[in-house]
Amino acid sequence: MVKMAGSDSVPEEKFSLKEVLITFQSCLTDNQEIVTDSYVNGWRGLVRFMNSLGSIFSFISKDAVNKIQIMVTHRNGENGDKYETLQSMVKYELDNNLVDLQRRAEHPESGCRTLLRLHRALRWLELFLEKLRTSTEDSKTSVMCTDAYNDSLAQHHAWIIRKAATMAFCVLPGRAAFFQTMNVGSTEQVVAMLGEAMPFISKVYEITEELYKQHNLLELP
Numbered sequence: 001m002v003k004m005a006g007s008d009s010v011p012e013e014k015f016s017l018k019e020v021l022i023t024f025q026s027c028l029t030d031n032q033e034i035v036t037d038s039y040v041n042g043w044r045g046l047v048r049f050m051n052s053l054g055s056i057f058s059f060i061s062k063d064a065v066n067k068i069q070i071m072v073t074h075r076n077g078e079n080g081d082k083y084e085t086l087q088s089m090v091k092y093e094l095d096n097n098l099v100d101l102q103r104r105a106e107h108p109e110s111g112c113r114t115l116l117r118l119h120r121a122l123r124w125l126e127l128f129l130e131k132l133r134t135s136t137e138d139s140k141t142s143v144m145c146t147d148a149y150n151d152s153l154a155q156h157h158a159w160i161i162r163k164a165a166t167m168a169f170c171v172l173p174g175r176a177a178f179f180q181t182m183n184v185g186s187t188e189q190v191v192a193m194l195g196e197a198m199p200f201i202s203k204v205y206e207i208t209e210e211l212y213k214q215h216n217l218l219e220l221p
């Protein structure tokens with residue numbers, strides 16, 4: 001198991017995407033709840049990786065960091081214990097009318113709406129990783145990334161964001177260089193690592209999706 005840092009600091013060990021992706025394994029409790037600190041740490045590591053790809057991604061990074069920070073602030077607040085898992089957060093915020101259900105108003109930074117944005121991005125990640133895992137030498141990362149985006153996050157974004165995001169994807173390094181940046185080893189090792197990490201990412205996504213469906217939260221403004 002990867003050694004994790006506390007909820008308001010960054011893991012200090014040498015950067016490797018394997019450690020980041022495996023972080024999602026530590027999100028799940030025995031009774032299938034999702035631990036907020038681990039979930040947030042997973043995102044921190046991903047953002048760190050994205051930052052290493054160049055400043056063209058900084059507008060995406062800023063938004064992700066902002067959302068991570070909102071979650072950390074809830075977790076470090078006086079009701080932080082209510083935010084220990086994503087399930088306890090949803091229950092607490094709904095029971096106490098802390099979520100804007102129709103339009104953004106009194107609670108523009110609720111944990112529920114913030115998590116929903118990260119959750120949708122996790123679907124993009126799941127699709128992109130699966131494409132990378134099953135890709136061949138001549139597959140283009142920019143095409144895989146764009147396809148994954150169009151099948152997930154894009155439908156929730158304004159035209160201008162879609163345009164900026166797809167332009168940024170065009171400068172992604174080619175598959176071989178991208179795999180090197182991941183710092184995992186040979187192509188075979190990358191593929192094996194993705195195969196190992198994906199089930200946990202998918203599980204975290206499925207559990208969150210079901211939680212939001214049950215409470216009718218999938219379209220929060």
Ligand SMILES: CCCCCCCC/C=C\CCCCCCCC(=O)N[C@@H](COP(=O)(O)O)[C@H](O)/C=C/CCCCCCCCCCCCC
Nearest residue numbers: 046047049050059060063064117118121124129153161165
């Ligand atoms: C083995 C491969 C590993 C890949 C690792 C990728 C690392 C990616 C790291 C972070 C992903 C960023 C997550 C972005 C969260 C976006 C949340 C969102 O949808 N925000 C929008 C809505 O927010 P509200 O206005 O409702 O508060 C917001 O409008 C977004 C603005 C920024 C643009 C978001 C574009 C997202 C593209 C995600 C793909 C990242 C591609 C990285 C390249 C590898």
